[in-house]
Amino acid sequence: MELEKDVSIAIVGGTGNLGQGLAVRLAAPGIKVIIGSRDPEKARTVVESIRKASGKEGIEGKGNQEAVREAELVVIAVPYEGHSKMVTELRDQIGKKIVIDAVVPLKKGKPFIPPAGSALLEAQEILGTETPVVGALHNISAGDLQEPDAPLGDVLVCGDSKDAKERVMGFIQKLGARAFDAGPAANAYIIEGLTGVLIHLNRRYKSKHASVKVTGIGD
Amino acid sequence: MELEKDVSIAIVGGTGNLGQGLAVRLAAPGIKVIIGSRDPEKARTVVESIRKASGKEGIEGKGNQEAVREAELVVIAVPYEGHSKMVTELRDQIGKKIVIDAVVPLKKGKPFIPPAGSALLEAQEILGTETPVVGALHNISAGDLQEPDAPLGDVLVCGDSKDAKERVMGFIQKLGARAFDAGPAANAYIIEGLTGVLIHLNRRYKSKHASVKVTGIGD
Numbered sequence A, B: 001m002e003l004e005k006d007v008s009i010a011i012v013g014g015t016g017n018l019g020q021g022l023a024v025r026l027a028a029p030g031i032k033v034i035i036g037s038r039d040p041e042k043a044r045t046v047v048e049s050i051r052k053a054s055g056k057e058g059i060e061g062k063g064n065q066e067a068v069r070e071a072e073l074v075v076i077a078v079p080y081e082g083h084s085k086m087v088t089e090l091r092d093q094i095g096k097k098i099v100i101d102a103v104v105p106l107k108k109g110k111p112f113i114p115p116a117g118s119a120l121l122e123a124q125e126i127l128g129t130e131t132p133v134v135g136a137l138h139n140i141s142a143g144d145l146q147e148p149d150a151p152l153g154d155v156l157v158c159g160d161s162k163d164a165k166e167r168v169m170g171f172i173q174k175l176g177a178r179a180f181d182a183g184p185a186a187n188a189y190i191i192e193g194l195t196g197v198l199i200h201l202n203r204r205y206k207s208k209h210a211s212v213k214v215t216g217i218g219d
Helices: A017-026 A040-054 A064-070 A080-089 A119-127 A142-146 A162-174 A185-204 B017-026 B040-054 B064-070 B080-089 B119-127 B142-146 B162-173 B185-204
Strands: A008-012 A032-037 A059-063 A073-076 A098-101 A133-135 A155-159 A179-181 A211-215 B008-012 B032-037 B059-063 B073-076 B098-101 B133-135 B155-159 B179-181 B211-215
Touching: A008 A017, A008 A064, A017 A032, A017 A040, A017 A142, A032 A040, A032 A064, A040 A059, A059 A064, A064 A080, A073 A080, A073 A162, A080 A119, A098 A119, A098 A162, A119 A133, A119 A185, A133 A162, A133 A185, A155 A162, A155 A185, A162 A179, A179 B185, A185 A211, A185 B179, A185 B185, B008 B017, B008 B064, B017 B032, B017 B040, B017 B142, B032 B040, B032 B064, B040 B059, B059 B064, B064 B080, B073 B080, B073 B162, B080 B119, B098 B119, B098 B162, B119 B133, B119 B185, B133 B162, B133 B185, B155 B162, B155 B185, B162 B179, B185 B211
Parallel strands: A008 A032, A008 A073, A032 A059, A073 A098, A098 A133, A155 A179, B008 B032, B008 B073, B032 B059, B073 B098, B098 B133, B155 B179
Antiparallel strands: A133 A155, A211 B211, B133 B155
């Protein structure tokens, strides 16, 4: 599915590595990327440096609330420690917009399962069932995203809204990655946890680029 | 690490698809594979048909207890429903042998987390800390194993004994698959759960071969 041309995407926690990488890949003509930060000034500074480094226009920096208010799709890319508080604070601005939750519950770099069952289910609990929450983008390397020509791993997309998943998969193809429908929201703990395995692989095999590819489907 | 030439491997629940696939791939000269079943007669019948189909010698069929007693490495490949009971029944025969737990907790084809935290941790709890339990082989397609020339997905290997993991990784390379040290036993719920995601992908995209490859490491 092709993403509508004039879509706007807010990246909450967008000044982090994942957020910056997403911004670089998405800032194509017609996609408006709004990097959100607790500190609007910091968001603007980061955007300035992304523009200089990548030559990409179409990126703005704002406070998180303003970023979410102005966007159609919302990516949550904060560290897990701030996840619950951030989603709660943004509930009104999010409304019924599609939320892409890319957050991985980690404690000292190791994966764990939060009380709600996963970060995705935690967000869904806070936002209510009428807000479509989709899990995605956990497993791709932030460093690879920031290199416009680096090959990306596949993106496993989960959630209980089929329509929202379809729209998010279209959005991910814009990043230059393959997206797969990886099942219901109940599968999120696996996809989030997989990032913990990739962190281990990077440490164990001295890499920064560990990622996964699905095989046996369409190849 | 190269596997010792004259090793013997018992496959508990070896008459199932995964067990038969492993037997076909492992029955190379010098590796003795013992397919175990609750019913020794069934094990022998399955071995006979594998021998006819593959021309491979070096496979035997026995009751589970006898199979484990005679082998150096033990693969557990039973459906999750029978996992706890089977491991308990075989505790004495297992002793301090390396156990490769390939079991995936599934309910109606969907992954879940058992009370112990994972199938691996359940086995470790039953067998005690002196038995090295390693999680592996969850994510490769049983059908692909049975085709001797089919390419296999990567195998994520986890467990708390570094030595046992090394030995199991050597064993997996004999199957024609790449093996990666995917971290401690605590990561098993992720690797087991990943099979649930692959089951979803197979259904969603009408395949029987969904598997994963690690990228960004050594390539």
